[in-house]
Amino acid sequence: MNLLKQYISVRQHSVDICASLKTEDYVVQPIVDVSPPKWHLGHTTWFFETFILQPNCLNYKVFDPNYNFVFNSYYETVGARVIRTDRGNLSRPSVEDIYAYRKYVDAAIVDFLANTTIGKALQDLFVLGLNHEQQHQELLLTDIKYILGHNPLFPSIDIQLAEHEIYDNKTFLPVPEGIYEIGFEGEGFCFDNEQNRHKVYLQSYEIQQNLVTNAAYLAFIEDGGYEKFQYWHADGWEWVNRYKAKSPLYWHFVDEKWYSYTFEGLQKINPNQAVCHVNFYEASAFAAWKRMRLPTEAEWEVASQYFDWGQRWEWTNSAYLPYTGFQKATGAIGEYNGKFMVNQMVLRGGSVATPEGHSRNTYRNFFQPQHRWQFMGIRLAV
Amino acid sequence: MNLLKQYISVRQHSVDICASLKTEDYVVQPIVDVSPPKWHLGHTTWFFETFILQPNCLNYKVFDPNYNFVFNSYYETVGARVIRTDRGNLSRPSVEDIYAYRKYVDAAIVDFLANTTIGKALQDLFVLGLNHEQQHQELLLTDIKYILGHNPLFPSIDIQLAEHEIYDNKTFLPVPEGIYEIGFEGEGFCFDNEQNRHKVYLQSYEIQQNLVTNAAYLAFIEDGGYEKFQYWHADGWEWVNRYKAKSPLYWHFVDEKWYSYTFEGLQKINPNQAVCHVNFYEASAFAAWKRMRLPTEAEWEVASQYFDWGQRWEWTNSAYLPYTGFQKATGAIGEYNGKFMVNQMVLRGGSVATPEGHSRNTYRNFFQPQHRWQFMGIRLAV
Amino acid sequence: MNLLKQYISVRQHSVDICASLKTEDYVVQPIVDVSPPKWHLGHTTWFFETFILQPNCLNYKVFDPNYNFVFNSYYETVGARVIRTDRGNLSRPSVEDIYAYRKYVDAAIVDFLANTTIGKALQDLFVLGLNHEQQHQELLLTDIKYILGHNPLFPSIDIQLAEHEIYDNKTFLPVPEGIYEIGFEGEGFCFDNEQNRHKVYLQSYEIQQNLVTNAAYLAFIEDGGYEKFQYWHADGWEWVNRYKAKSPLYWHFVDEKWYSYTFEGLQKINPNQAVCHVNFYEASAFAAWKRMRLPTEAEWEVASQYFDWGQRWEWTNSAYLPYTGFQKATGAIGEYNGKFMVNQMVLRGGSVATPEGHSRNTYRNFFQPQHRWQFMGIRLAV
């Protein structure tokens, strides 16, 4: 697919995700990690305006000079910005303004692509911008879920996710000891953090063929998993006690039955779906209760050709650190990944909320261990 | 005016205030004290539904049983509620839903009033509900101002306030020593906290004829008033330092000139308007700098017949405490005033944001001393 | 008694209070409001060094120039200081150092008094310094009690307080309506906040002859007083819930019996002693439960000639505000009282921890409403 088609297609997908939102749903920010949908729509647009149009398109006129302040996320290089906790306090720009902003920037990009021969560097930046927008498409879904799932009315909304059921939770795949290679190499896009491809030495291990199901996780809950410190990291145990955690995010125990919030409203737990919305502490505690462990990211990547993935982001027991030979890009784009390489854990795979074609088996997603509003699940190793 | 006409007129005024808001402006809550406009519209409606319709109107069907949880403000008697800090996290009920709610309740009330002979107690409750709605009309204005005035785009909006200019800031009116009476007595509505009317003994004093102007307050700023602890209460000095306060709320020093945010956007300070959006600490510090003081509420009330009031809520040096003989009402209505009688200071008068006919010279408004997002000003005594 | 004798006697009393402390007891600060005993001993000494010796005694050599930073409490006039929360982090100056400091300053004062004819202003300052030290003597007792009473070993210590039992909790004394005078006038020392003496108009009222007993308060607890919001101020109810308060400070429910920590260790509650260590919220809630109220400070002062006081500081329903004609002194001494005249409630009387001769019936003690580590109690009015 050529760049112009790709651009139009990716940009349209963000708009499609939001098609059934009410204006009010675009605005709120119930916790600092959840951004208002309208902010995502503006921020991804700002990315193209700031990094593509402004430096490369001579006659481009900025849509509104105040938007840099509003829609910059964390790029220190690009100047001051609204602090993250304040995103939900902004009633303006309005949703209508932001859609106008999208149209304005899209028209300029289409015009630019139609009339310019662009070199490799700029093409790479375009592809980065599209991958960046796809990341925010996943965040749009997780943030919409958080906003509606924490509303006392538990509204349903017309968003479909392709969930598959799992019927075998016992099979483990063996991988022999030896030298393996991990990391990205070859044609196509990857993030800088997937490089360099390099050798690792792995001991023999076994990895679960399927994701841990709700039924399996429920057994952990019913065995008192959230009440026994033995299974938890010290920080995890503190998290359990501070938030009085008793189940994954969105679960509610009503009239002696477990329900969870989905885009269709509150629904009974499906025992055969992969458990979702657990954080690293919960994933680790579950593994400890099973007397197993989470795989490392190298183990996951090496074995990934033997199982299906893509229903959940899968917690690994690897911290998010640079691969050997990792180099930060210069300028603002260099702030994309490297500066987050501390205090985070790696997740691998992809989820029902990940845009098609966005992930690959070398993809390194990362979050702090307490987070669980993404579609995160568990695959065990031993 | 009969009750039905009054009801329709007061209810309509809330809607009128919001006429030029965008949907997004109804939703946000930038600080805990500022409620989203849609919450005010819902809460005032809930008041009539809960305290008038439900107990008195046999066939009344509640609009939505979840709304009690959403729109209860602080009435412990009436059950659990959304915690105050979370009001801005609710995208639903939507603005459209809430206007439907208003129409539904208004229709029921109109029908009820048309077909029922109501006794004194219920009539009093109606009048309380209307006064309650008027209080929220003032809050609507102050909260809209806060929401737009803290937006980096400083949007203007079509809301008019009747500001008068002041040209004399020096005249003081003398009041002789003696026994006076304060508090409400007679026909018409008053809040329970205005009673009982009782005797007080006042020493002779003088009180300023006009409110302190921006020009007068600017002299305080320019004399370093915010940098000299001598003028401040200990708590006030801590407030200055914590928030690095340098001027009233909404003031901005741009290119060596002072501007303030108004409903017309950022505007140059008008030296002849009454200073606005100062808290008790600022009012007291200004008075100390002038080697004067704030009046007590008794002094204010006794002298109020000799000057005009209504441009600003005027800070007094009286704490909000019960008058002699004060009795809390029973039930939820009893939570209206009495339980707030600690840690607050009394303001007297009214402001450009106060609905016409809502205030009177025995009216006791009250806020914690650090608040300044209301239209608060200063009148000196000596 | 002449000034020298008074000085020696007051200063010695501080040392006597600490006689049975272990060195470690002098050091800790379990909450911000409780200062380490060694800090009190140093601070009161610093007061005499800074305000008497340095400005008036030509050859006086400061004991240690760093001590101003360490022992200044809140006097902005006198320069930077250790922030209050950090007092318990200072292992140095040692207890030995501070006793040496006391001896050094005492010797200088004695020498100064023996060789100087001092004028009225300086004499007043001396008396203020002694009253200041007496205030810290009470704080020494309350802070020692807090330090030991919050230690899991509940140590006993050799400090005696003269508690009297109360056998009548029902008698109320009537006071007729009329004009009265309150405030200090005449010979002898008073704090600036007790002036001016002025007329007040009181409605008729009745005031309880004796303090509320533990037995009476226990009935409130057993009737669910801490679980019913109706009796509490909104801020009080928040306090109850935040701290899960169920009883006065130092009370423990062990094996179905109530105990309280005293200087003799944990002891069974004596039903006939005045309830102690309740805050304003608790005092008010108790009064509301009784369908009575707390007296105002004017009511208390007018009636005080008719009852005994001095077992507890008695919460009034008056906020701490300036009397008519109140004038702050100039300089550092002016920071003594005036700057605290907001957000505090007045207590009247005195307590078993108050040094003999320190209080009088015009004395205005004040604390924020949530505090209860002083020897605070309740006298009702109606």
Add this chain to the structure above:
Amino acid sequence: MNLLKQYISVRQHSVDICASLKTEDYVVQPIVDVSPPKWHLGHTTWFFETFILQPNCLNYKVFDPNYNFVFNSYYETVGARVIRTDRGNLSRPSVEDIYAYRKYVDAAIVDFLANTTIGKALQDLFVLGLNHEQQHQELLLTDIKYILGHNPLFPSIDIQLAEHEIYDNKTFLPVPEGIYEIGFEGEGFCFDNEQNRHKVYLQSYEIQQNLVTNAAYLAFIEDGGYEKFQYWHADGWEWVNRYKAKSPLYWHFVDEKWYSYTFEGLQKINPNQAVCHVNFYEASAFAAWKRMRLPTEAEWEVASQYFDWGQRWEWTNSAYLPYTGFQKATGAIGEYNGKFMVNQMVLRGGSVATPEGHSRNTYRNFFQPQHRWQFMGIRLAV
């Protein structure tokens, strides 16, 4: 050396470290991470009482049953405990009590060892207890330094540390690509986290022969290192801004010269000493400024035979995670290491504060990245 001799020698060393403290220095806890010296002395004793004497010595009578509550650090298995932030609020048990406690337990241990033939498991537990005490000996030194170094009097104290000067900061040692083994194997004590010994694959790298000096670090400061976000992790940059960090801990810029607090009081920075008291963020930012990086723990361990180590704990770029085959011990001892394996970075080597013989080149020390009150330094890799 036999166990008894070892026991006596290690236990005596804790007492020796504290020999020149004043009683007050034993008591305070200026930040949550710094425990009062008396707590360390009690806690290490409690370890022997709880894990050795109580389960193994039939006639042993606990010194004081309350001490379990006071001196348990983080062992959930062993019951409730004083929360960590409260350790500095405890004036009792007194220093004298704790020394008595030590004597009592030491006598019981000596008696026990003299009269019992102990098996392998118990012997291992003894050795663990001694290593545990050695860890607290290092903490004693770092905590004493923090307590005195944050006192406004900057007291000196008679504690000697063996600092060596460094004159070459440029030499780097090359290590070729290949399979290496890391982890502990063989005779002697190691912590569970040093196992299993396992193969790793390393790319070729170079590692600095000597630690980074104060002179080298000063160049970073003078080049504006603390003001340029480019060198910092996002979390590190937030740390810099929150704490307004401008230099390593204990550094003070006085009269245009850099000083640092040492056990001899404030001293001029020695340019030829290894930089000390930097956290992971500072170490990483320094490395980024140098266009180099920190070594991984595997790189460090493999190369460690080629350089001297032991002046500073050296930050690596490895997160603290389990080695392949790591197994938690059962019971309370199992809480020693495994539960901390998240959110921490590994440090290797040892420091001037580490007891002789305590560390080894497989030793894995770990702290959260913001901590710097240990004797932490930097060795670069490339």
